[in-house]
Amino acid sequence: MATKTKAELEAYIKQLEERLQAIEAGAKPVAEEPKVVAAPTYTPASTDVVIVYTSHSKGHMEGSQFSLDANVYGEEFTLSRSQFDELAGKYRHWFDKGILAVSYKSAAVAAAKGLPVDRDNGLSVKDLHGLGSMTPEQIEKLWNKAKLDSLRMSIVTYYKEQFLADVPGYRDRGRVDVLNRLTEGGFDAESVALSGKRYKAHPIDLITDTEE
Numbered sequence: 001m002a003t004k005t006k007a008e009l010e011a012y013i014k015q016l017e018e019r020l021q022a023i024e025a026g027a028k029p030v031a032e033e034p035k036v037v038a039a040p041t042y043t044p045a046s047t048d049v050v051i052v053y054t055s056h057s058k059g060h061m062e063g064s065q066f067s068l069d070a071n072v073y074g075e076e077f078t079l080s081r082s083q084f085d086e087l088a089g090k091y092r093h094w095f096d097k098g099i100l101a102v103s104y105k106s107a108a109v110a111a112a113k114g115l116p117v118d119r120d121n122g123l124s125v126k127d128l129h130g131l132g133s134m135t136p137e138q139i140e141k142l143w144n145k146a147k148l149d150s151l152r153m154s155i156v157t158y159y160k161e162q163f164l165a166d167v168p169g170y171r172d173r174g175r176v177d178v179l180n181r182l183t184e185g186g187f188d189a190e191s192v193a194l195s196g197k198r199y200k201a202h203p204i205d206l207i208t209d210t211e212e
Contacts, residue, residue: 050076
């Protein structure tokens with residue numbers, strides 16, 4: 001093998017360096033486009049408060065920030081915190097009497113204000129609407145759970161309405177008899193109607209009046 005001259009060696013080394021540079025340039029990773037990460041959106045916690053009308057009668061509530069008309073037991077209203085604070089101050093006695101309750105959805109607010117939650121009052125909408133399919137024993141148990149006069153009056157007025165409308169299940173002797181006993185004669189008219197006799201109706205307000 002012929003000995004390379006100094007000039008040839010230098011040229012050869014230069015070629016090797018150029019090849020290495022080319023290889024390195026080809027292997028170099030392509031710079032990635034910078035990823036744009038969207039800043040997380042902040043959703044403030046809701047300050048709305050849900051209240052529930054827990055009386056089977058019509059009611060009207062009014063203040064400087066609200067005007068509400070309630071028509072049925074279990075009707076819900078969503079108020080801003082300032083509206084609720086005004087209502088809770090003006091109608092505190094309605095909460096105390098069981099005419100209003102704070103929804104379980106706003107239980108933290110109820111606890112802070114010392115107000116009742118709808119699920120704790122002993123009478124749910126499902127219970128009220130199910131009176132016509134309950135046994136007399138179940139009706140008495142429900143009556144004992146619903147200790148406030150306004151809740152018991154809701155049971156009385158709702159049952160009487162369904163009885164008068166001849167809704168199936170409400171013209172039942174056992175159910176009427178147990179309600180007549182629990183109300184101390186409040187269902188005499190219905191009891192007589194089931195017997196086929198005539199009866200002079202008396203006022204429906206058979207329990208202590210609860211609303212002012």
